[in-house]
Amino acid sequence: MRHSKVGQCGNQVGCRFWDLALREHAHVNKTGVYDDALSSFFRNVDSRKSDGGACGFGGRIQHLKARAVLVDMEEGVVNEILQGPLSEVFDSTQLLTDVSGSGNNWAVGHMSYGSVYREQIVDKLRKAAEHCDCLQCFFLIHSMGGGTGSGLGTRVLSLLEEEFPEVCRIVTSVYPSPEDDVITSPYNSVLAMKELSEHADCVIPVENQSLVDIVNKIKHMSDGGKPGLTIRKDSSIISGQGGLRGAEKPFDAMNNIVANLLLNITSSARFEGSLNMDLNEIAMNLVPFPRLHYLVPSLTPLYTLADVSVPTRRLDQMFSDAFSKDHQLLRANPKHSLYLACALMVRGNVQVSDLRRNIERLRPSLPFVSWNQEGWKTGLCSVPPVGHSHSLLALANNTCVKSTFLDLKERFTKLYRKKAHLHHYLHVEGMEQSCFSEAITSLSSLIEEYHHLDATKGKLIPDAPRLSIAR
């Protein structure tokens, strides 16, 4: 797998991801042998060798290098990474930075830097891909509200499609909350949405507000909470403990959640289990029609209690939690909308009977679309995350994402109606008013498609316009 991290958010999340990935593999790999699991994320390099140093499987771990490309149009974040304990994990050929940033302007990121750095980006991606025996998937991590992550990030996405059309592209996008302090974030987000709808294979949207809520809940548990119920320090999904990093920085807790999401999605591709689930199976099963590829993520458990005499939460509770709003990384309400598909990726000591029992238990209360009443995609990976005996990641293709998009559209329209801040964008070479109208049209029609499917809920409508594709 290859990770591209773009912009401040992308790189900060990425930093937590690599830290936690190293922690996870260190936990599992006791022999110090460079194995299959490690090789999905890391190269093994012996810098003493003269031919570039790549080492194959089975040998001792020399130097692990992340299979990643880091992009940012200002240097602060990337420099920090390079000066920190993770510096060994990246080398300069994997980085692309500039100095002045994108000014929270999607057009600057996408058009200006996009053209200037096109060659370099393609070059770095090519080199990174060449190091892989078999490239299964690209992960792109970015935020939607800023300029670099949103603008340059989506440019990278379309470059990935051009250069590697057959490789799956999974994008983790952090969506801005309504109180976001970047005024132009609605513009940036909507402009980016069009790119995501057209060029990504699937998108996992994450809302900052949901992350904040989860962090607060855990902090409340560990600080206030009931006496005697303390949380195991390394087990919460906001904890970076056990990784290389020392003191925690402000967004670390939230970023750890997203990092854990990525670890869980890739767990079955890295570790063994009785029912494996590869990354290319995610899009195949969860995306019924090309543009409807936005998947709502839920992660459980959020933490493990430290006191072992307190009975561990029943396994079934974990499944129930996955369908509760408290564990979603997006603030939409799936139970009042329609499920088009749902995937359950289970890690740890969980058997197929547990999975079946819970699916049967939960299924009646979950509204599924008429042509996929029984369809679930399930995966069982034997290796749990650090600090847990089991965990569950649910990815739901649910029409409730429509409300997130409606919000975004409203915020966009408020600004656009007054043409506020528009001139900053239109001054950029290559950017025209039509980009805006096309983007909002794309978003509107996406919302329409979800709307149509919603209308079929509870009825046996034979022909919503979308479904006539099957003819």
Next chain:
Amino acid sequence: MSVVTVQLGQCGNQVGHELFDVVCGDAHDGQRRSYCSVSRERFFHQTERGDLVARAVLIDMEPKVIKHSMNKAANSGRWTYGDDAHFSQKQGSGNNWANGFCVHGPRHEAALEELVRRQVERCDRLSGLMAMMSVAGGTGSGVGTYVTQCLRDTFPKSFIVNQLTWPYGTGEVIVQNYNSVLTLAHLYGLSDAILVHENDTVHGICARLLNLKHISFGDVNRVIAHQLGAVLQPALTTDSHGLYSRNPLGELASALVCHPEYKLLSMSTVPQMPSASIAYSTFSWPGPLRHLRQMLVSNSKMEEGIDWQVRLPAASERSRSLTGGGRGGGRGGGGAAAAAIFNRSLANLLILRGKDVYSAETGGFEDPALFTSWLSPRDAFSLWKSPVPFNKYEKSATLVSNSQALLRPLDDMSLHPPVR
């Protein structure tokens, strides 16, 4: 006499491993020598040092499962897979039948054929090939279908049997019905017989008969392996003239697949109980055989909750076709309602293993009412026996059926999602 097994995809490789484990454990020293040596010859190649190497080819589009299976076998100390008998890639098939059948299959055809040829050449005499796979995923179903096609082209005179595992009804893979239907449609023209196991059924056996609280895929696979072993281990057949049959796959196909339109075979084994209980149980033939017969008649999948109300149709209701008197049929007469859910058979094969096989009374299975009218019971019913107890059960009986039992799952599969 030897069977070469081709294990495809995660399911095929996991179940295959359990099968070799079962048959190896069953035919250990101390058993009757001829049974042991026929079983070993059938499934294993013996090296000069006396080590048993499975006659198997392991195929998958990602490496983890094959690695795991090979390690497990090596650690058992009793048998191994050949070092040169596996093929894997890195990227998987993405649960996409088309990827398996149209891309991976053709791309690696030469390598895969070479692996199979190597195993076949090590056999003194090849009695047939068995491909094991699931129908829900991408590799087992897609690559499995392609490989079956290659086997048919390369070995046109050999018997080819497919062992298919059908997924849980409430989904393991959302596109499983597409993959399943595409697989079955192709296999019908290629395979000599298709042995089907349904995850839901086997899961039920684990829960209700074996009393397992926490059921893993390993448990499910061991039940499937037990049933397959009960069919494939050496047996005395009508054609084998007092010796263990050298042609198990051929005799299976000719006993059961009496018509090319009907190739789907289901199986049941009695008894099945928690292994801890086996030592404390007494076994006799009449009870289990009676149960097995009613399981067939009422289409019950296990020895618990059998519907004894279902009766055979009266003579007047028997018809020429397979479906008359079956689902929705059966007019007039008091037994109509019962006859409506009676499971009619085309052919049945009963395999008895263990003590006192020769005293077992099997006349009930030859009742013409069980079958269609265009085959006499003499042709529709076959009986195999082995005096050697199988897999720790002092007496066990297995029924392999060509009947209407798989109609409902097939219907369900083709209805969802609706392709207009």
